[in-house]
Amino acid sequence: MEVPILKQGLYLIASIQAALSDVDLLHLRDALAEKVGKFRARGVIVDVTVLDVMDSFASRTLRDLAHMTRLRGAETVIVGIQPEVAFAMVQLGLTLEGVDTALDLEEGLAFLDKKTKRHTSRG
Amino acid sequence: MEVPILKQGLYLIASIQAALSDVDLLHLRDALAEKVGKFRARGVIVDVTVLDVMDSFASRTLRDLAHMTRLRGAETVIVGIQPEVAFAMVQLGLTLEGVDTALDLEEGLAFLDKKTKRHTSRG
Amino acid sequence: MASEAVVPIKTDIDIVAARQKGRELATVMGFVSTDSTLLATAISELARNIIRYAKNGEILIASVQSGDRVGITVVARDNGPGIANISLAMQDGFSTSGGLGLGLPGVKRLMDEFHIVSDVNKGTTVTIKKWKR
Amino acid sequence: MASEAVVPIKTDIDIVAARQKGRELATVMGFVSTDSTLLATAISELARNIIRYAKNGEILIASVQSGDRVGITVVARDNGPGIANISLAMQDGFSTSGGLGLGLPGVKRLMDEFHIVSDVNKGTTVTIKKWKR
Ligand SMILES: Nc1ncnc2c1ncn2[C@@H]1O[C@H](COP(=O)(O)OP(=O)(O)O)[C@@H](O)[C@H]1O
Ligand SMILES: Nc1ncnc2c1ncn2[C@@H]1O[C@H](COP(=O)(O)OP(=O)(O)O)[C@@H](O)[C@H]1O
Numbered sequence: 001m002e003v004p005i006l007k008q009g010l011y012l013i014a015s016i017q018a019a020l021s022d023v024d025l026l027h028l029r030d031a032l033a034e035k036v037g038k039f040r041a042r043g044v045i046v047d048v049t050v051l052d053v054m055d056s057f058a059s060r061t062l063r064d065l066a067h068m069t070r071l072r073g074a075e076t077v078i079v080g081i082q083p084e085v086a087f088a089m090v091q092l093g094l095t096l097e098g099v100d101t102a103l104d105l106e107e108g109l110a111f112l113d114k115k116t117k118r119h120t121s122r123g
Numbered sequence: 124m125e126v127p128i129l130k131q132g133l134y135l136i137a138s139i140q141a142a143l144s145d146v147d148l149l150h151l152r153d154a155l156a157e158k159v160g161k162f163r164a165r166g167v168i169v170d171v172t173v174l175d176v177m178d179s180f181a182s183r184t185l186r187d188l189a190h191m192t193r194l195r196g197a198e199t200v201i202v203g204i205q206p207e208v209a210f211a212m213v214q215l216g217l218t219l220e221g222v223d224t225a226l227d228l229e230e231g232l233a234f235l236d237k238k239t240k241r242h243t244s245r246g
Numbered sequence: 247m248a249s250e251a252v253v254p255i256k257t258d259i260d261i262v263a264a265r266q267k268g269r270e271l272a273t274v275m276g277f278v279s280t281d282s283t284l285l286a287t288a289i290s291e292l293a294r295n296i297i298r299y300a301k302n303g304e305i306l307i308a309s310v311q312s313g314d315r316v317g318i319t320v321v322a323r324d325n326g327p328g329i330a331n332i333s334l335a336m337q338d339g340f341s342t343s344g345g346l347g348l349g350l351p352g353v354k355r356l357m358d359e360f361h362i363v364s365d366v367n368k369g370t371t372v373t374i375k376k377w378k379r
Numbered sequence: 380m381a382s383e384a385v386v387p388i389k390t391d392i393d394i395v396a397a398r399q400k401g402r403e404l405a406t407v408m409g410f411v412s413t414d415s416t417l418l419a420t421a422i423s424e425l426a427r428n429i430i431r432y433a434k435n436g437e438i439l440i441a442s443v444q445s446g447d448r449v450g451i452t453v454v455a456r457d458n459g460p461g462i463a464n465i466s467l468a469m470q471d472g473f474s475t476s477g478g479l480g481l482g483l484p485g486v487k488r489l490m491d492e493f494h495i496v497s498d499v500n501k502g503t504t505v506t507i508k509k510w511k512r
Contacts, residue, residue: 019399022391022427052416053398055423056479079196083156084416086194087187092420092485093471095190095221103160103196111196114240142266145258145294175283176265178290179346207283215287215352216338339470344488 003028005035010042011112012074013105016050022057029065036074043112044069047105049080059094066099075115077101079108126151128158133165134235135197136228139173145180152188159197166235167192170228172203182217189222198238200224202231249274250308253293255324261293264305271307271318277378284356285318285376291349292322292372298343300326300369310375317358317377325369332364382407383441386426388457394426397438404440404451410511417489418451418509424482425455425505431476433459433502443508450491450510458502465497 001024006013012035014028032044046062048054054062066076077100081089089095100115102108124147129136135158137151155167169185171177189199200223204212212218223238225231249271253264265286272282289305296303303324310319329335336354341347350372354360359375382404386397398419405415422438429436436457443452462468469487474480483505487493492508 019395021395052402053419053423055420055427056481056485057423057427060479081194083153083160083191083195084413086156086191087153087413088416088420088489089194090187090190091417091488092424093481093488094479094485096194097221101194101196103163107163107196142262144262175269176286176290178287178294179348179352180290180294183346207280210280211283211287211356214284214355215291216348216355217346217352344471344484 003031005031007039007041010040010116011045011109012036012039012041012043013045013047015047018050019052020058022061025058025061029061029068032065032076033068033072036069036072041074042116044074044076045105045108045112046076046078047080047108048078048085049082049104051080051085052082054081054085054089054094056092056094059089059096063096063099075100075112077108077111077115079104126154128154130162130164133163133239134168134232135159135162135164135166136168136170138170141173142175143181145184148181148184152184152191155188155199156191156195159192159195164197165239167197167199168228168231168235169199169201170203170231171201171208172205172227174203174208175205177204177208177212177217179215179217182212182219186219186222198223198235200231200234200238202227250306253305253307254302255293255296255305255322256302258294258297261290261297264293264307265289268307268318268320271309272376275309275316275318275378277318277376281376281379285320288353288356288374288376289320289322291353292320292374295349295370295372296322296324296326298345300324303369315377317375319373319375321371321373323369323371328366328368328370329362329364330366332362336362383439386438386440387435388426388429388438388455389435391427391430394423394430397426397440398422401440401451401453404442405509408442408449408451408511410451410509414509414512418453421486421489421507421509422453422455424486425453425507428482428503428505429455429457429459431478433457436502448510450508452506452508454504454506456502456504461499461501461503462495462497463499465495469495 069076102111225234268289269286306321339347357374361373364370401422402419439454472480490507494506497503
């Protein structure tokens with residue numbers, strides 16, 4: 001399962017479409033870190049709305065992804081974590097500490113606009 | 124004991140009115156995680172002023188609540204922990220590490236305004 | 247002024263009832279408010295352990311006197327699974343339930359006296375005391 | 380309504396297959412959605428431990444009945460290196476692989492019952508249960 005990565009203005013949007021294997025997640029992480037440079041992106045949104053499980057491996061990989069893109073000059077925000085998934089994560093002890101989150105794509109875009117202090121039009 | 128949850132602008136305010144059982148606390152946690160999405164809230168205030176005991180279960184549940192709402196894009200702040208309750212918590216070893224706290228409702232609102240960088244009017 | 251109450255502990259609501267009973271007695275006996283809070287918190291932890299590990303049990307709350315000191319003693323007892331290694335259970339962070347593992351060592355810190363007896367497959371009795379200041 | 384499935388765990392794709400199998404059974408049995416998620420998450424952690432530490436193994440997922448309760452039991456087993464110190468492995472943050480060390484204690488928190496047996500050089504079997512609410 002390749003995750004499509006769209007470029008929207010200064011942002012890259014990765015919309016996960018189906019359950020991802022560990023290898024898929026690592027690919028996503030590396031692809032985003034690379035594309036941030038290629039497209040000179042300032043922000044990254046990873047939409048996990050369809051993920052029905054976020055285990056320790058997925059949490060860790062998303063955290064690493066966020067840290068990697070930041071080192072490359074782009075902020076990452078994870079959007080769409082469902083309430084039940086959030087519950088399971090917290091019970092496991094996974095809090096995505098140090099990683100920004102937002103409710104959904106729209107809030108994620110608003111968040112990046114504020115964080116990257118770009119109030120110019122996107123797209 | 125259902126805890127009333129009020130919507131005030133971008134925030135949800137849960138004002139605990141009386142002693143809560145463990146089950147009540149779990150309900151509050153789940154209700155807030157869900158309502159954050161429904162109302163697109165950016166912040167959550169849990170007012171524990173009336174609680175005369177905050178034991179390990181309550182602390183843990185409030186911590187989980189804060190982490191869950193954060194994964195859903197809303198910051199939570201716990202307000203109103205009384206001095207004696209704080210003393211007992213510290214003796215037990217409960218520090219609410221990683222959870223934001225403020226003196227009272229007013230300070231909690233100010234904290235959220237700053238944290239969510241919204242200086243516009245609420246309500 | 248001898249006073250004694252037994253609170254059966256079966257559901258999570260009984261935890262609240264037990265700690266309120268403890269606070270009530272502490273208030274009547276003129277405990278400083280902080281100490282009432284410490285006592286209520288300790289009872290809450292012990293009552294929850296009963297529910298969590300032994301399903302049910304009871305909590306006895308009584309006034310005690312020793313010389314010219316008065317205080318409150320609380321006995322939390324159950325016929326549950328017991329604790330195999332008490333010194334391990336008394337360590338901060340040790341938990342067999344994925345809990346915080348602060349209950350028993352924390353209660354000990356909150357109280358003036360703490361005593362625990364436990365037999366595997368027979369049950370657990372924790373006795374705590376707080377003296378009036 | 381007895382149901383049983385065995386999912387061989389050999390590659391990272393099997394982790395997804397196993398947790399989907401678990402969710403499927405939970406849904407069919409009418410588990411509340413939150414509990415299906417907890418179960419699927421627990422299976423994911425156990426399956427990954429098999430791959431990571433034992434290279435391969437299997438996960439059995441079955442419905443269980445006890446009195447008037449129904450539930451799902453999951454058995455994750457491998458013939459890998461085993462765990463030398465189980466109580467250490469059950470502690471939050473303990474990892475021999477530089478991992479987060481939240482898998483085993485976390486799974487225990489997610490489930491109603493948790494049981495682990497492990498023999499060094501022989502393998503590990505983790506049995507978990509979630510009852511239908
Ligand atoms: N009443 C009891 N019956 C059996 N075991 C108990 C009881 N109380 C405590 N324990 C054991 O002692 C351990 C430590 O208890 P505690 O310090 O209260 O932390 P926690 O409840 O968070 O695990 C528990 O995990 C449990 O194994
Ligand atoms: N199936 C297994 N076989 C051998 N060792 C295991 C197995 N599962 C877990 N372990 C051991 O237990 C430790 C803790 O596991 P866990 O809590 O899942 O965290 P993590 O996998 O992040 O290290 C592991 O680091 C490993 O040493």
